Amino acid sequence: MSESKHEWPLWEVFIRSRQGLGHKHAGSLHAADAQMAIQNARDVYTRRQEGVSIWVVPAEAITASSPDDKDVLFDPANDKVYRHPTFYKLPDEVNNM
Amino acid sequence: MSPVEMNLEARFDAYVAEEKKIEPKDWMPDAYRKTLIRQISQHAHSEIVGMLPEGNWISRAPSLKRKAILLAKVQDEAGHGLYLYSAAETLGVTRDQMLQDLHAGKAKYSSIFNYPTLTWADMGAVGWLVDGAAIMNQVPLCKCSYGPYARAMVRVCKEESFHQRQGFQVMLNLAQGTPEQKAMAQDALNRWWWPSLMMFGPSDADSPHSAQSMKWNIKRFSNDELRQRFVDMTVPQSELLGLTLPDPDLKWNEERGHYDFGAINWDEFYNVIKGNGPCNKERLGARVKAYEDGAWVRDAANAYATKEAARQKNANASTHAA
Numbered sequence: 189m190s191e192s193k194h195e196w197p198l199w200e201v202f203i204r205s206r207q208g209l210g211h212k213h214a215g216s217l218h219a220a221d222a223q224m225a226i227q228n229a230r231d232v233y234t235r236r237q238e239g240v241s242i243w244v245v246p247a248e249a250i251t252a253s254s255p256d257d258k259d260v261l262f263d264p265a266n267d268k269v270y271r272h273p274t275f276y277k278l279p280d281e282v283n284n285m
Numbered sequence: 286m287s288p289v290e291m292n293l294e295a296r297f298d299a300y301v302a303e304e305k306k307i308e309p310k311d312w313m314p315d316a317y318r319k320t321l322i323r324q325i326s327q328h329a330h331s332e333i334v335g336m337l338p339e340g341n342w343i344s345r346a347p348s349l350k351r352k353a354i355l356l357a358k359v360q361d362e363a364g365h366g367l368y369l370y371s372a373a374e375t376l377g378v379t380r381d382q383m384l385q386d387l388h389a390g391k392a393k394y395s396s397i398f399n400y401p402t403l404t405w406a407d408m409g410a411v412g413w414l415v416d417g418a419a420i421m422n423q424v425p426l427c428k429c430s431y432g433p434y435a436r437a438m439v440r441v442c443k444e445e446s447f448h449q450r451q452g453f454q455v456m457l458n459l460a461q462g463t464p465e466q467k468a469m470a471q472d473a474l475n476r477w478w479w480p481s482l483m484m485f486g487p488s489d490a491d492s493p494h495s496a497q498s499m500k501w502n503i504k505r506f507s508n509d510e511l512r513q514r515f516v517d518m519t520v521p522q523s524e525l526l527g528l529t530l531p532d533p534d535l536k537w538n539e540e541r542g543h544y545d546f547g548a549i550n551w552d553e554f555y556n557v558i559k560g561n562g563p564c565n566k567e568r569l570g571a572r573v574k575a576y577e578d579g580a581w582v583r584d585a586a587n588a589y590a591t592k593e594a595a596r597q598k599n600a601n602a603s604t605h606a607a
């Protein structure tokens with residue numbers, strides 16, 4: 189069986205479903221270069237008008253936080269309830285402030 | 286097991302128990318990872334090999350409308366395969382490895398695709414029954430504990446419903462057509478009914494991975510449960526078509542509130558899985574040929590991308606120099 193030297197790199201695909209919304213991760217695919225990645229993303233992820241704009245990012249260019257750091261990164265926010273509007277009990281007169 | 290690992294395992298178990306999703310970088314037991322890689326890659330292979338029996342009729346569809354519909358359906362199946370391959374890759378297996386395993390005959394795919402599509406009516410029966418059974422299997426997977434698999438299945442299920450509906454419509458048109466057309470639809474139903482029931486897999490007692498997969502929330506319902514649901518759903522549809530399901534033992538069981546149906550020929554099932562179905566060699570051969578014939582395209586695209594990147598780099602360097 190003839191073996192390709194190396195498989196096409198992996199790209200992560202982000203799609204804006206309509207104007208006014210942010211790009212959202214849709215999945216990933218393989219492509220030789222960015223232009224092909226856009227074309228493949230169009231065929232794989234937007235066959236039913238799911239998008240008006242596509243971003244493709246080489247998967248290896250993404251730096252992700254580690255699940256092990258989840259507590260360190262996100263727990264400290266847990267006790268800062270004063271960041272939420274409901275923390276402030278105000279007189280009824282201004283309650284829809 | 287070290288205390289750290291015990292902690293991780295406890296967190297994993299808690300996540301699964303609380304119906305939280307496991308994501309790619311989360312710790313997971315090796316056996317969970319292996320089970321998912323096996324299941325998701327088999328599922329992906331089934332979508333890809335599943336394009337072949339229907340691809341057989343694209344150039345011979347009876348009208349331009351039917352041709353466009355069939356083309357769109359087969360293209361969807363390619364998409365399903367691609368969503369699933371990338372979901373499997375998040376578990377650390379490469380696309381090349383999965384394809385090699387398929388081409389070497391090491392990986393399985395759904396045995397239903399080793400049956401031939403002999404007449405146009407088979408496009409109706411496949412859409413109605415094979416996609417119908419696939420939907421029955423796939424809907425619960427949308428809630429599977431592994432995030433990327435669950436998300437891929439949500440996309441797949443959204444797209445599947447047109448597959449089943451177009452198939453039913455093909456059957457309906459034939460069933461309401463000339464006596465020859467109706468006979469053709471009945472013949473297709475006769476050939477596809479039992480293999481469709483086999484798609485749910487062996488009975489629970491003989492299904493080696495079922496119990497563990499249930500515990501991990503990968504699987505939600507037993508094979509027999511889903512098969513029964515499929516039968517219950519399909520009987521009234523066949524009546525609507527005016528066609529007869531090829532099972533003399535099929536009858537409503539008042540007490541159970543379900544249809545009873547005849548014994549499945551599991552010897553046939555295992556024989557097809559072992560590679561002795563009517564089209565196993567043809568299907569695998571077609572996949573290997575497509576892969577090998579495409580090798581020069583993959584290489585050329587790689588070479589072009591490398592050259593283009595080098596050209597860009599040079600261009601940037603010379604602008605900075607100037």
Ligand SMILES: [Fe+2]
Binds near residue numbers: 332361362441445
């Ligand atoms: Fe599919």
Ligand SMILES: [Fe+2]
Binds near residue numbers: 362416445448
């Ligand atoms: Fe389908």
